[in-house]
Amino acid sequence: MKPCDFALNVGVGKMPMEQLDVGSGRSKSGAVCLTVQDGEGVSTTVRAECGQTLLEAALGGGVPLPFGCRAGDCGVCKCEVLEGEVDEGWADPLALPSHERTQRRVLACTSILRGPVTVRVNNLDRVAPRLATMRVVAHERRTADVVVFRAAAEHERIVPFLPGQYVKLTLPTGAIRAFSIANEPGMPHLEFHVRRKPNGWASQYVYDRLRVGDDVGIAGPFGNAVLRNDCRPIIGVCGGTGYAPLRSILHHALAAQSERLFRLYWFVRGPKDVYDEASLRRLGAVHKSFSLTVLTSPEAGSADGGVAQLLAHCRAHGPITGPVYAAGPTRMVTAVRKTMLLAGLPEDEFHADPFGDQQ
Ligand SMILES: Cc1cc2nc3c(=O)[nH]c(=O)nc-3n(C[C@H](O)[C@H](O)[C@H](O)COP(=O)(O)OP(=O)(O)OC[C@H]3O[C@@H](n4cnc5c(N)ncnc54)[C@H](O)[C@@H]3O)c2cc1C
Ligand code: FES
Incomplete structure (x- = not known):
């Protein structure tokens, strides 16, 4: 196993760094190195705990691994194990066909860390996530349960994202939910479409009580279902x-x-x-x-x-x-x-x- 290199993520993770043996990638208390390589070969190493899923460990260390169902059904969190072993959990055969299992592909949301591991993920989030406070500048109830609202950053600062991405929005109540961005990149606002769910805490608040002038927190962008650069239908x-x-x-x-x-x-x-x-x-x-x-x-x-x-x-x-x-x-x-x-x-x-x- 190669030495554990924390250069990219010093301070992230749950274990103090000195408790980890960087030669073996393990500590006495069960902390291990998880290294995530993106499609361009850039690696990020974080400290993780044996028993965590790959997805929990990566997200906990600040690596924006893509995910969807978190239950082995959708295949969005698929990655390739380059070094080390994981306990593979349940995977829908369409999400992870058997030929892919033999190529050491695993689903990060159901695979459990048992030691130091290096994985490759080709579709890591491409725009670095950031935090911002934005002000609601428009709020329009379009139907009996769908509201469209826009939020803008101070000084009309543009929030970078790729078409298809989402942000985690913190409402004035403190509730945090993911909402997709509905407008094109490069505009001085972000547009959101929210469906009011029966008994839904956040969506009811957004539909019933959010007002123009309210501040909301934004973390993101996240997501990998982004428009690819080609010209096919x-x-x-x-x-x-x-x-x-x-x-x-x-x-x-x-x-x-x-x-x-x-x-x-x-x-x-x-x-x-x-x-x-x-x-x-x-x-x-x-x-x-x-x-x-x-x-x-x-x-x-x-x-x-x-x-x-x-x-x-x-x-x-x-x-x-x-x-x-x-x-x-x-x-x-x-x-x-x-x-x-x-x-x-x-x-x-x-x-x-x-x-x-x-x-
Ligand atoms: C990547 C991503 C992007 C998203 N983008 C959008 C978007 O653009 N637009 C959008 O509208 N949504 C989007 N969502 C969904 C959104 O994040 C919220 O999950 C959604 O708005 C519901 O949140 P809520 O707080 O209103 O509901 P919650 O309070 O979290 O409840 C969710 C559901 O569970 C039900 N429920 C709550 N409590 C109980 C209970 N005790 N027993 C049984 N059922 C219960 C509620 O009726 C509701 O239907 C996105 C989610 C993800 C992961
Ligand atoms: S997030 Fe859906 S299979 Fe892992």
Whole structure:
């Protein structure tokens, strides 16, 4: 095992550095080195505890490993073990096929650290996360349960992010929740679309009580389901307010390449849920290469029963080769992912940071 190099992350982690034997990567009390290498070969080493999942250890050490379901279902947290061993936990066979297991791929959210480990993650967050305080400058209830609000930083400072990313927002109540950014990068504000959930602490506050002039905290950006740099046709699939990150990707993609083929599929409970129709119509009038298909699903934001319909629509345009960007409830994203992969989409062409199970 190579010596443990803390140069990039001194002071991060739970163990005082002197208790760790940098030669073996272990300490007497169970602390070990976790080294995460990104796609360009840049390594970050953090201190972790045996018994933690790879994901807990990385996030605890400040390494923004991508994740979605945290339960072995979605495959977003996949990484490759370069050195050392982990106890592999449960993994959905579509999230981690057996041939990938033999290539030492593991799911960070269910794999347990037993000693020092080095992993490679090709899709580490690319814009360094930062903290900022922003002021709410617009707040508009678009439907009976969706609010669109904008927040701006002091002196119109621009917060850098990539289309498709999200931030962790601290509300005036102290509650912290992830919300995707719905506008294009480079603007002096961030736009958020929030669905008010029955019994949802934060989303109810945002819908009912957040006001223009309130301050909110921002940490981020995070997320790896970001627009890739190429000019191939895009399929976007969203459920409910999963439209927000797709909107950012859509506007940015068409601003860069106005003729780029972009087919957006939006799962909603009914026509009233299409809360950005006017702006989408305007976009469609300017960019003939853009199309919107609204698919109704009986359950809010869920794709149950609608995925077959989606597949039929996509296949009508030829083989599904990618890229596909998806956002919304984890159940919907997982169903769409499985269906697309079974239909032949290469795994690395599916990009999603699911919202969680409770949408
Ligand atoms: C990467 C990412 C991006 C996201 N982006 C967006 C976005 O752009 N827009 C958006 O609207 N959301 C987004 N979310 C989801 C968002 O972060 C919140 O999870 C969501 O708003 C719900 O938060 P809440 O505090 O209102 O609900 P919570 O209070 O956290 O409750 C969540 C759900 O659990 C239910 N619940 C609560 N307590 C109980 C209980 N005791 N028993 C049974 N059920 C219960 C509630 O009814 C609710 O449906 C994103 C999530 C992630 C991970
Ligand atoms: S499989 Fe690990 S976050 Fe979904």
